[in-house]
Amino acid sequence: MADKLPLASDEHVLEPANLRDLNEPLIDHAEGQLFLTQAFNIIVEEVLCKGTDVKQKVCQWKEPEELAELLDLELREGGEGQQKLLQRVRDVAKYSIKTSHPRFFNQQFAGVDYHALAGRFLTETLNTNLFTYEVAPVFVLMEMEVLRGLRQLVGWTEGDGIFCPGGSTSNIYAMNLARYQLFPEVKSQGLYGLPRLAIFSSPESHYSVKKGAALLGIGTDNVIMVKVDDGGRMIPEDLDQKIELSKSQGAVPFLVSCTSGTTVQGAFDPLDRIADVCDKHKLWMHVDAAWGGSVLFSKQHRHLMKGADRANSVAWNPHKMLVAGLQCSALLLKDTTNLLKRCHSANATYLFQQDKFYDVNLDIGDKSVQCSRKVDCLKLWLMWKAVGSSGLAERVDKAFVHVRYLVEQMKKRDGFHLLREPEFVNVCFWFIPPSLRGKEGNADYQDRLAKVAPTIKERMMKQGTMMVGYQPLGNKVNFFRVIVFSPLVSQKDLDFFLNEIERLGDDL
Numbered sequence: 001m002a003d004k005l006p007l008a009s010d011e012h013v014l015e016p017a018n019l020r021d022l023n024e025p026l027i028d029h030a031e032g033q034l035f036l037t038q039a040f041n042i043i044v045e046e047v048l049c050k051g052t053d054v055k056q057k058v059c060q061w062k063e064p065e066e067l068a069e070l071l072d073l074e075l076r077e078g079g080e081g082q083q084k085l086l087q088r089v090r091d092v093a094k095y096s097i098k099t100s101h102p103r104f105f106n107q108q109f110a111g112v113d114y115h116a117l118a119g120r121f122l123t124e125t126l127n128t129n130l131f132t133y134e135v136a137p138v139f140v141l142m143e144m145e146v147l148r149g150l151r152q153l154v155g156w157t158e159g160d161g162i163f164c165p166g167g168s169t170s171n172i173y174a175m176n177l178a179r180y181q182l183f184p185e186v187k188s189q190g191l192y193g194l195p196r197l198a199i200f201s202s203p204e205s206h207y208s209v210k211k212g213a214a215l216l217g218i219g220t221d222n223v224i225m226v227k228v229d230d231g232g233r234m235i236p237e238d239l240d241q242k243i244e245l246s247k248s249q250g251a252v253p254f255l256v257s258c259t260s261g262t263t264v265q266g267a268f269d270p271l272d273r274i275a276d277v278c279d280k281h282k283l284w285m286h287v288d289a290a291w292g293g294s295v296l297f298s299k300q301h302r303h304l305m306k307g308a309d310r311a312n313s314v315a316w317n318p319h320k321m322l323v324a325g326l327q328c329s330a331l332l333l334k335d336t337t338n339l340l341k342r343c344h345s346a347n348a349t350y351l352f353q354q355d356k357f358y359d360v361n362l363d364i365g366d367k368s369v370q371c372s373r374k375v376d377c378l379k380l381w382l383m384w385k386a387v388g389s390s391g392l393a394e395r396v397d398k399a400f401v402h403v404r405y406l407v408e409q410m411k412k413r414d415g416f417h418l419l420r421e422p423e424f425v426n427v428c429f430w431f432i433p434p435s436l437r438g439k440e441g442n443a444d445y446q447d448r449l450a451k452v453a454p455t456i457k458e459r460m461m462k463q464g465t466m467m468v469g470y471q472p473l474g475n476k477v478n479f480f481r482v483i484v485f486s487p488l489v490s491q492k493d494l495d496f497f498l499n500e501i502e503r504l505g506d507d508l
Contacts, residue, residue: 035082039089046093051100052112052488054496057464058101060094067095102488103466103496108263108291111486113323115386119379120325130163130373131365132351133358140362143377149384150316151332153296155309160333160340162367163376167290168208170315170331171257173340173369175199175212177313177333178255178284180343187343191217198251199223200242202234202269203474204262206288222251231423232267234258240277255284260305261292264473264481266424268292271307278310285311290329292424294321297389298396304423321399321425321485322392324380340367399425399485406484406494413498415505419479430479431456431501433508450477452508459504466500 050056062070071091080088098104100112128136130143147161164170179186183194197218201209203225210220224246227238243253256278258269271287278285287308293316295301296308308314312334319328333340345366352363365373384392403425410416410429415437419428431452439445453470460466470480482497 031082035085038082038086042086042090043093046090047096047098047100048112051093051098052102054102054493056098056101058104058467059097059461059464061462061464062095070095097467100486100488101466102486102490102493104486105482105484105497106467106469108317108320108483108485109323109326110483111323111488113325113383113487116324116379116383119382123375123378126375128375129365129371130375131363131368131371133362134356136375139375139377140364142381143364143375146377146381146384147330147332150330154311154314154332156332156334158336160335160338160367162331162340162364163373164315164329164331164368165370165374166327167206167288167315167317167329168211170290170317170329171206171208171286171288172212172215173331174257174284174286174313174315175216175218175255176369177335177339177343178286179216179218181284181339182252182254184342195252196250197222198243198246198253199255199257200226200239200246200253200283201257202226202228202232202259202262204228204232204264204267205257205259206263206290209257209288228267231420232262232265234269234274236270236273236277239274240280243277243281243283253281253283255286257286257288259292260287260289260295260308261424263291264426264471265419265428266292266422266426268304268423271305271311273307275307275310284313287311287314290315290317291320294318294392294396295424297322297393299393300397301400318380321396322380322383323395323485323487324383327374328376328380344369395485395487398487402484402489402491402494403427405491406482406497409494409498413502415502416498419476425483425485427482427484428479429482431505433505435508446477452505453478453480455508456480456501456505460500463504466497468497468501 071088099107099110102111104110128139130136130139133140143163147163151159151161162173164173179197186194199209199213199218199222201223210223212218213220213223224242226242227235229235239256246253256274258271258274260268260271275285277283287305289305289308292304293314295304314332315329316332317329318324319326347366351371352360352366354360356363365371403422406427407418407422410418410427415432415434417430417432419430422428430449432449433452436445436448436452450472457468457470460468468480468482470478472478480501484494
């Protein structure tokens with residue numbers, strides 16, 4: 001009999017005696033399900049009960065070294081018992097930021113929708129991949145229907161689309177599709193032989209425009225910034241001039257990325273007038289409506305996106321204003337020529353066999369640059385089913401009502417100074433402490449004012465009472481940007497917000 005061939009050396013050959021009983025699974029289902037039930041109860045208690053209670057803190061602030069020690073982050077060779085693991089779950093929940101808290105105003109995701117959350121639990125449990133009908137039949141059909149519903153709100157009766165891992169990716173997809181449509185040879189030949197391409201956007205657009213230009217080899221220097229008006233909206237006349245200038249300098253303009261709901265000021269670019277310019281120069285018009293797209297549900301406020309139906313593509317994040325939960329980002333296309341698949345397909349025969357027993361057009365994975373793709377449509381579908389389009393419209397309208405109330409109350413108090421009247425649900429303002437009031441003419445006024453927001457932010461974080469963001473913008477020093485849209489917010493929370501800013505900053 002021939003000698004046994006070693007794997008690496010004989011001493012490392014694994015014999016059955018070195019393993020657990022091969023007839024027994026490595027995971028104890030009863031023990032695992034008990035742990036899951038207990039962990040779920042902790043999650044409900046810490047995140048959904050305490051985490052939405054205004055009597056509780058938004059965050060339990062710890063310095064990094066202390067937090068690392070509290071969490072016992074070190075990974076070891078041996079495992080831990082169930083009770084220790086349950087404490088780990090509790091600690092993770094306890095020391096994480098409570099983004100569902102009514103006084104979390106920090107980001108463009110906040111609050112919780114319990115129907116959407118049920119969808120998130122279900123997709124995580126089912127743990128499937130949205131690339132073929134055979135492995136995700138329910139979700140292939142569901143994604144198609146949800147995308148159809150979103151396109152209909154844009155104003156398109158047909159088209160295409162895909163859920164992406166965030167609005168940045170949706171914006172980058174649009175760039176790639178626009179370039180491929182103009183120069184399809186880029187897919188096989190790469191950048192070799194392409195002319196210098198030019199993208200047009202505004203200085204208040206999302207930073208993913210420049211990131212996408214860098215990633216796709218277009219170059220950040222070829223993202224040309226179009227002037228904006230005082231409200232942060234792109235000026236179409238300047239866009240037209242910049243395109244003409246770019247052409248005269250030998251570049252090939254191919255895409256305009258406009259914004260519906262800019263990140264800081266919440267500005268909406270004038271889409272109809274931009275569409276006129278794009279039509280004139282035959283450019284792809286992309287609308288980054290990641291933040292503002294949800295106004296399309298509202299009869300009262302959808303006018304902010306008038307002209308969106310004339311665009312080639314729209315990015316929209318329902319995980320923001322609609323509270324579908326991270327992540328839920330859709331790229332919507334007017335295209336009906338299967339451009340998504342033609343641009344991104346690699347025709348992997350082990351996955352996308354053409355002789356399957358069902359309609360292979362339902363294998364949608366080749367539309368994506370990803371292989372593994374999470375199911376992001378269920379949470380939106382379940383929420384939409386629960387409250388209907390009218391319920392989602394009510395959420396949008398209520399957010400605008402809250403913003404009007406907040407602005408009215410600010411104007412009644414000393415020390416609150418708006419950048420300008422908000423167009424959307426971003427309220428940007430300075431808090432001017434008593435020591436700086438009436439000192440606007442002093443040489444050091446701007447320097448001192450710039451330090452106010454960071455100091456107040458540090459105090460609120462360490463005390464855990466609420467969270468709100470701040471930033472500079474152009475020549476404007478640090479100011480607060482409060483985002484008001486969570487369905488859990490009440491007018492009492494807005495009153496608390498103003499009182500707390502005053503409490504934390506009056507002695508500065």
